Amino acid sequence: MGKPLVVTDQNFDQTLSQHPLVLVDFWAEWCAPCRMIAPILEELAKEYEGKLVVAKLDVDENPKTAMRYRVMSIPTVILFKNGQPVEVLVGAQPKRNFEAKIQKHLPPSA
Numbered sequence: 001m002g003k004p005l006v007v008t009d010q011n012f013d014q015t016l017s018q019h020p021l022v023l024v025d026f027w028a029e030w031c032a033p034c035r036m037i038a039p040i041l042e043e044l045a046k047e048y049e050g051k052l053v054v055a056k057l058d059v060d061e062n063p064k065t066a067m068r069y070r071v072m073s074i075p076t077v078i079l080f081k082n083g084q085p086v087e088v089l090v091g092a093q094p095k096r097n098f099e100a101k102i103q104k105h106l107p108p109s110a
Contacts, residue, residue, distance in 0.1 A: 005056070021105060
C-alpha cells in the first residue's frame with residue numbers, strides 16, 4: 001500500500017480493529033498546516049509499511065469521529081495502538097516528532 005488510507009465515520013472503528021498500529025491525521029481541505037504535514041504523513045506511510053497504517057480523516061465530512069476523540073484544532077494526529085489512542089500531536093510538526101511517537105510503540109525488531 002504505502003499510502004495513507006482515507007477513513008470515515010463509517011469505517012473508522014473497523015480500520016482500527018484491523019490494524020494494531022494506526023496513525024490518524026484529523027484534517028480538513030482548507031487547513032494550511034494540514035497541507036504542510038501531508039507529505040510527511042505520506043513518507044511515514046511508505047517508510048513504516050507493514051508496521052503501521054497511516055489514515056486520514058476529513059473532520060468536515062466526518063464530525064462524529066472528530067468529536068469522539070475531542071479534536072478541537074487541526075491538524076491533530078493521534079496514534080492508536082490496539083484501537084486505543086496512545087499518542088496525540090496537535091499542530092504542524094517536524095517528521096522527527098512523529099517518528100519519536102511511532103518508535104515508542106513499535107515492537108522491538110527481531
